[in-house]
Amino acid sequence: MAEHSTASSNEYQANLETFYYDNGIVKLFAMATVVWGIAAFLYGVYVAFAIFMPQLNFGSEFLTFGRIRPIHTNAAIFAFVGNGIFMGVYYSLQRLCKTRMFSDMLGKLHFWGWQLIIASAAITFHAGITTGKEYAELEWPIDILIAIVWIIFGLNMFMTILKRRERHLYVAIWFYIASWVTITVLHVVNSMELPYTWLHSYSVYAGVQDALVQWWYGHNAVAFFLTTPYLGLMYYFLPKAANRPVYSYKLSIIHFWSLLFIYIWAGPHHLLYTSLPDWAQSLGTVFSIMLIAPSWGGMLNGLLTLRGAWDKVREDPILKFMVVAVTAYGMATLEGPMLAVKSINALSHYTDWTIAHVHVGVLGWNGFLTFGVLYWLIPKLWNTKLYSKKLANAHFWIGTLGILTYVIPMYIAGVTQGLMWKQFTPEGVLQYPNFLETVTQILPMYMIRATGGTIYLVGACLMVYNLVKTAKQGSFVKNEKDQATPFPFQYIKETGERQHRWLERKPMAMLFVATIVIAIGGAVEIIPMILIKSNVPTIASVKPYTPLELYGRDMYIREGCYTCHSQMVRPFRSETERYREYSKVGEFVYDHPFQWGSKRTGPDLHREGGKYNNSWHYWHMNNPRDISPGSIMPAFPWLLTKEMDIQSVSAKIAAMMTLGVPYPVGYDKVAPQDLKTQAKLIATQLVAEGVTDVKESAEIIALIAYLQRLGTDIKAK
Amino acid sequence: MTVMLILIVISFTLAISFLAAFLWAVKNNQYEDTFTPSLRILMDNDKNNEENNDLRINQVN
Secondary structure, eight states: OHHHHHHHHHHHHHHOEEEEEEOHHHHHHHHHHHHHHHHHHHHHHHHHHHTTOGGGGTTOGGGOHHHHHHHHHHIIIIIIIHHHHHHHHHHHHHHHHTSOOSOHHHHHHHHHHHHHHHHHHHHHHHTTOOOOSTTOOOOHHHHHHHHHHHHHHHHHHHHHHHTOSOSSOOHHHHHHHHHHHHHHHHHHHHTOEEESSSSOEEESSOHHHHHHHHHHHHHHHIIIIIIHHHHHHHHHHHHHHHTSOOSOHHHHHHHHHHHHHHHTTOGGGGGTTSSSOHHHHHHHHHHHHHTHHHHHHHHHHHHHTTTTOHHHHHHOHHHHHHHHHHHHHHHHHHHHHHHTSHHHHHHHTBSHHHHHHHHIIIIIIIIHHHHHHHHHHHHHHTTSOOSOHHHHHHHHHHHHHHHHHHHHHHHHHHHHHHHHHHOBOTTSSBSOOSHHHHHHTTHHHHHHHHHHHHHHHHHHHHHHHHHHHHHHHSOOOSEEEEEEOOOGGGEEOOTTSOOEESSOHHHHHHHHHHHHHHHHHHHHHHHHHHHHHHOOOSSTTOOOOOHHHHHHHHHHHHTTGGGTOOOOOOSSHHHHHHHOSOOOGGGGTTOSSOOOOSBOSSOOOTTOTTTSOHHHHHHHHHOHHHHSTTOOOOOOGGGGTOBOOTTHHHHHHHHHHHTTOOOOTTHHHHHHHHHHHHHHHHHHHHHHTTOOSOOTTBHHHHHHHHHHHTTOSSOOO | OHHHHHHHHHHHHHHHHHHHHHHHHHHTTTTSOSSHHHHHTTOOOOTTOHHHHHHHHHHHO
């Protein structure tokens, strides 16, 4: 034994290599995390106020709720949490692999590419350029950019893992790898779209198929973007911050593998009671409930890491942030499966309950873990101590207060509204037939929520000040020295020669890129081909949209109406009473993309067609409060004056034809003419209803045409 | 509902590749020792952090 250890320690000495960690890239991502975090919170606070003060759009289309809300959600997920992931991965991966990142250049490309994506997202969303699929709203050129940058990140990560000096892959690395692989697949499959201009495209999937792909993506993006990479960070940074090993390493391995195998099957729980087949819905529920076990195992593992160190937690704001983050993870992963149970979902879906749920996740789990990591990391990178522990403690309490002030009113609002929607009088009619009543009831909750968000933002600003001061008092360590022995099987002794790398790196890198590119190429070829054939109409009376309606539908997407309105009447008596006939799968076969929505801030619109006359919509869109006093829907006055781009409809129709929508051959050529004819008809009706100054070519005409078409293909009983 | 077939095939492919990764990890003796890795990450060559050095003495013995 003694002999053995001498021998190996000699070898150890002989092979000891000195190398430097790249902290520069970590610093870049850390700064981006902070900057975009503040931006995401600011946009969040803005939408939180705008939802009950619609005049906050100042009459500008660029600042209207439907366009700002996607900026907020995308910024929180992809800009704040995204950069947070990269910050944590670039720091921890180097240390866990005992090597510098594979390539500084790839790291820089990854960084600037990602920031370019975020900047173009902000611009295009303000401009109303969107695919209309939640959390995947970016248009096709940006989708391609995302794929490229993501592959660069993957390449850099895998090559770093290959050249590691540590044989064992710490559990955090496994979380990173699984996240990367799954997100690649999700992004590619869900972003299948057919471009019809440089900035616009239609989803190749239609209706229920689109919905299924979208929520398979949506659910797994939560799983593999907001959860697993952050679990990797938790398993690295929590033990580091506490300076004690994770409670049970074995449990962390079980946590990882069981999450991985269960998560991908739970997606359909977003579509309970919709037109999705029953067995798929049940599958989603069962797997969602199974998820509780590994999730709670993980939470307990995190919390028990601090066993016997609670005195430290009381002192240390970093650990406090982490404890609340892990607890929030536990709460959100218990609540999620609960919401996937049909009877609870029937009440919670489309209400603010969902909003509360996701904010426990993002503000609590992602936000607080990021703050904890930043407070730990910035002093390390700048080789100093945190500027003010007191301020960090203040941030902790303010942030916690912010979360509570946010989520509690949202739970109350969600349950209140859900119950009001379903309430019947003893005579058997809806107690609150006027949807607006159920909205005004919860307005005070919206106001408190906006305050909660503001409090959380104030806390984050304290952090920025504290971190800037910390960096100022220290000096940045760009390259950090470390030493380690190389990983033995990277070397093969060859006769008489010096040692060679186990794997030549360049061919390996090329193999990696080639495999991914070929897989993506294959998917892009095959999936649309299979699908276009399968979009067969099942209800004979369901016809494709007219060019004018299609134009209006694209406006509906552009203005983000889906952020407040669903188009999916569920088969409950409370819904069929309110909205009439429930929605059938066959009604959506021409919907590229689907617009079922996920939140009812306003009423469902699937049976809107024919409910009111045209002038009602005309004045309602001009200013909802003129028609529905007390409404919180924003005004869209610009639609009354903005001219349609009539010729563009040819390309739209042509794209739809490529996707298999059965217009007659050559219809794209005559579509503009048909559009004008129908527009003229609606304009005449508007004049007859007493509207003066109607412009035949105004966009509002197209929107009215679309709204009047909604849900009219099948005759209500 | 062809898309369900596609999603199931893709999900299965993912699951199988995860399974392969799991088998690789086991075969590669990645999980032979399920304790020291958790300690090793704490032992960075980290001169700024004296606490770390204390830990090394306390726990490894």
